[in-house]
Amino acid sequence: MYRFGILGTGRIGEMHAKLVAAQPDAQVTWCYDIDLARAQNTADKYGAKASTDIDQLLAADDVDVVLIASPTNTHVELILKAAAAGKPILCEKPIDVDIFKVEECHQKLQSFNAHIQLGFNRRFDPSHRAVQQAVASGGVGPLELLVITSRDPGPPPPRAILEACGGLFRDTTIHDFDMARFVLAEEPVEIYVMASNRVDPIFAELNDVDTAMIIMRTASGALCHINNSRRTNYGYDQRVEAFGGEGMVRSNNHRPTEVSHYNDQGTAQREPLEHFFIERYRDAYEGEIRDFIDRLEAGQPPSVTFEDGRRALILAEAAIQSFKENRPITINYEH
Amino acid sequence: MYRFGILGTGRIGEMHAKLVAAQPDAQVTWCYDIDLARAQNTADKYGAKASTDIDQLLAADDVDVVLIASPTNTHVELILKAAAAGKPILCEKPIDVDIFKVEECHQKLQSFNAHIQLGFNRRFDPSHRAVQQAVASGGVGPLELLVITSRDPGPPPPRAILEACGGLFRDTTIHDFDMARFVLAEEPVEIYVMASNRVDPIFAELNDVDTAMIIMRTASGALCHINNSRRTNYGYDQRVEAFGGEGMVRSNNHRPTEVSHYNDQGTAQREPLEHFFIERYRDAYEGEIRDFIDRLEAGQPPSVTFEDGRRALILAEAAIQSFKENRPITINYEH
């Protein structure tokens, strides 16, 4: 039985706690949040203890692992404390929006033999994962074109979240950068970005963009396109298409049902797509927790690493630079 | 070059004339109709001669074959005249709505070595035909269930047409009976029908039905379902589904384009289905004419025979009897 300490019990932490509790070999024993009432609220649901003192939680003898779902700017501190305490860590993405803090964390982690899994949950989505596996097993031959469509539903998140999130590329596209690395099985070596403000004035006010197209190239010449929007009026549009010398495999969108409607206005109409990540990636989040536990149980290293988090952020940094300087950027993974 | 006499230049005859003219090895040379202006109108489009005298047309030395597209109650007379004149015949379905006239025609035809192809055009629809071929080649293993969905768009045809058409089973379902025989590759031996009046009062007034469900059985135990409606508000719904021990093959609906729409009302919405048989079965009608010509050219017998027309009508008669007597009817193909 893996006893989880949940660090951060906002909406994402709540979701993780529920999924942990649903595993036959896991339970939530502690909840930490800076807001005690919020920690207590989640704790009560699972018969767990609540605390606003991270050290108390890490010192407790009934916490085997921690799951970090607190605000992004606290991740590095919590990672380092948990690593120092010898707890295996499942940490939400991104590590931080500041690449320098990430690099510093990277250095400090050298002294611990930390088991850290980064929360790139989409790798565990059964549909996207099937694409990756088809590619990895040679199902499309040598991969040549990878097209990732990744469009959030609207309206935009609240201003406070947008201000803290690091902008489109570090907050949202980072998932797509990780998906690209996951499916390509090769590092992108160059990136170019076009982006604009089409959705809501708030993005321009924050010096951010809301609409973007990216292309990347790997050393072998495989090409990858990502397109993003911060507002989609038909749901959360999440597709991955891998094309190669022997075929194509696609991961298409998800809907709540398999119902289609026919009338004099049109045919085969289905409902809007599942609204957002909590619905669309529910299976992925559960798969992520299962993979975390299963690998701990098997004594294996995590399948998604701190380094994966660092590299995805480096791609986000390069995207920002490409956009600002309007030129292709060669990726340097060693800062 | 096959020189066609078109017998009957109403809407269906017009369509056939156009398709004949589009063949590189065929031309329309004569048009016959009881309405001279109508015959002339079609004839003018193709540089053909017009006549209201069928004997004149059959005696002309520039008519190689005839295509009968006149009202159903004239088919038998025209078939017999054309057969007597030694002209190969492509005749629209049904042969007649009166099985006794059909049987009598059958007898009289014994004295001619007539080449008659019945106009069950759907056998030449590329989609339905692919279903038949998949079944015939063993693609679904032994055929067990055949489901035919066949629903006309609305509103209902004009009263005069409904009065002359012989009712739902002889007019419309007859195509489905032929499709069943085509795909089953076995004769139905028993039939049962439930039907009702749900679409328009005119059907009840004419002692006809507008909504029907049929099941049939073959000697080997394969089962076939047909469902019909005289009014579909999303277009002309035409599907064939063949299920067997090793899989299923389906022929799905056709639309004018491959466009789909996504918005806050729904996703993947396509336009209504192609409206009716002239649009939906355009390729089938052309394939039918090609098959007719190609078999003449190759000296082969027609692929869809008078006997196919007779048997489909016998199924329609059995359907009517089943509906009237509310009991399953054993099919007797030898009257």
Add this chain to the structure above:
Amino acid sequence: MYRFGILGTGRIGEMHAKLVAAQPDAQVTWCYDIDLARAQNTADKYGAKASTDIDQLLAADDVDVVLIASPTNTHVELILKAAAAGKPILCEKPIDVDIFKVEECHQKLQSFNAHIQLGFNRRFDPSHRAVQQAVASGGVGPLELLVITSRDPGPPPPRAILEACGGLFRDTTIHDFDMARFVLAEEPVEIYVMASNRVDPIFAELNDVDTAMIIMRTASGALCHINNSRRTNYGYDQRVEAFGGEGMVRSNNHRPTEVSHYNDQGTAQREPLEHFFIERYRDAYEGEIRDFIDRLEAGQPPSVTFEDGRRALILAEAAIQSFKENRPITINYEH
């Protein structure tokens, strides 16, 4: 918190226990089975007590409700005991394969004010339910044609199960009869069946059939077709199509992912359908339990009643009679 006694801890009981345990307001407190080891095995997973004594379980002060998932031939006895003990009941379908036992149970239940929900789980499948709701809300206009495709994957169940199950119509089609009643919102008044043996010799040996087509009629003239097979090589084929004066709504098949494959053999290929009811109807089973709890909590009667179970069985009996006598049978719901 609703404390469940699980009666019968075979494969279906196990599945239910897991779903009960996953509800925030329910827990498994007792497990009953004639095989103690089996009961204990399930009980251990949920911190529950195990017993082979049904009376002990029903007398326990920590059982609020019971869920009956034992073999069908024990349902009536357990229903009556639980009803006598005043426990709300969620009982797997069918009530029994013997209509006389069901009628007798019906009589005896008059003396209790029993809360019994019948396990027609498919009513809670989000896709089928959306069809029912679209019909109920007038989305297709007056319902005219209902087509239910319901084909089990193969190979056939073990002989012992087939011997006890009451045959295709009482065991499998009973779900489709309930679905028909659910969507039609009208009672079928007449039924006709064709069936055959095409799948495996065991069905003929047991005097059962493995392949069937059914048509039914309601008083208003709506028509319903059901087709069944005991073996489908592409998965569990479960579709519902409702057609009416203003359109059509369809519930299509479910697959584990949304992935499609393209290569030189074909395009848009998806994986086989979800294998069988435990996978395909997982959400439906969970929805059923939620509905059971929610209605208890709200003080409402169950949404699927003993009477629904009785009527579905009457349809199955009529189907068997129709098949044996090869004639349409008028349904008599009052035996």
Add this chain to the structure above:
Amino acid sequence: MYRFGILGTGRIGEMHAKLVAAQPDAQVTWCYDIDLARAQNTADKYGAKASTDIDQLLAADDVDVVLIASPTNTHVELILKAAAAGKPILCEKPIDVDIFKVEECHQKLQSFNAHIQLGFNRRFDPSHRAVQQAVASGGVGPLELLVITSRDPGPPPPRAILEACGGLFRDTTIHDFDMARFVLAEEPVEIYVMASNRVDPIFAELNDVDTAMIIMRTASGALCHINNSRRTNYGYDQRVEAFGGEGMVRSNNHRPTEVSHYNDQGTAQREPLEHFFIERYRDAYEGEIRDFIDRLEAGQPPSVTFEDGRRALILAEAAIQSFKENRPITINYEH
């Protein structure tokens, strides 16, 4: 009746001649080719005259319009001659692979009031056109993302064709550039290209590429992505997806039938896509000819102009420059 002179009777000229002949208000009266036998062969099919002398054809009194389908490097000369002769022109794309020749032709044409329609046939494809119309009518709100997938089937064309075609961007992508301009309803102002050699060594030998990804930006900030491959093993992959503030509209691939297959290997499998442009864009080529005739008849200017051909080629030139210099290129339409 519009009497067509067909200039160039290779495979494309043949196809055009057949489509012209199928129009009720058009006929093929002259065929020109440098190979007399080839011209004669086509001419014979339509009762036309053949010539290797372009001046003879242009002087004939039974040529109303010309259709230029000769090799690309002859287009400019033929356009100028036909324009001088006052014949309306339908000319295959591209005008030329040499932008300087195109500009020079542009200058010379100033002295004629020439009616020239450029052969961007895809604008007349019913599916792509429906996308353009949905966008133009506001169906997706302000256009933000346009994704064009355009992948040729393999194997690559013969070396001689590849040597003369001007490379991927001038030969193939030029259609996509025109489609982008057609749907965007705004000029691209900047372009960036990544491309590679993944398909066949011949492309590298010819200093060409076979695999490419492009992004473009308009002045208003709409973004457009194009991806290309010279080899697709599942058919000719041609899709257009337009995304905006109020939804998305997509034009999906075409297949010869609507048949799908289900078995233990997979479900819903369809056949490979239609092979290549002659099959896939048959309706588009016919629509192009109809539009050409209809506008002549109505006294309207052509809907696709020489200037459209020039601008698409300028985009191709910018793409090549972007690829060679590995930087985004600002488009200058005024050379």
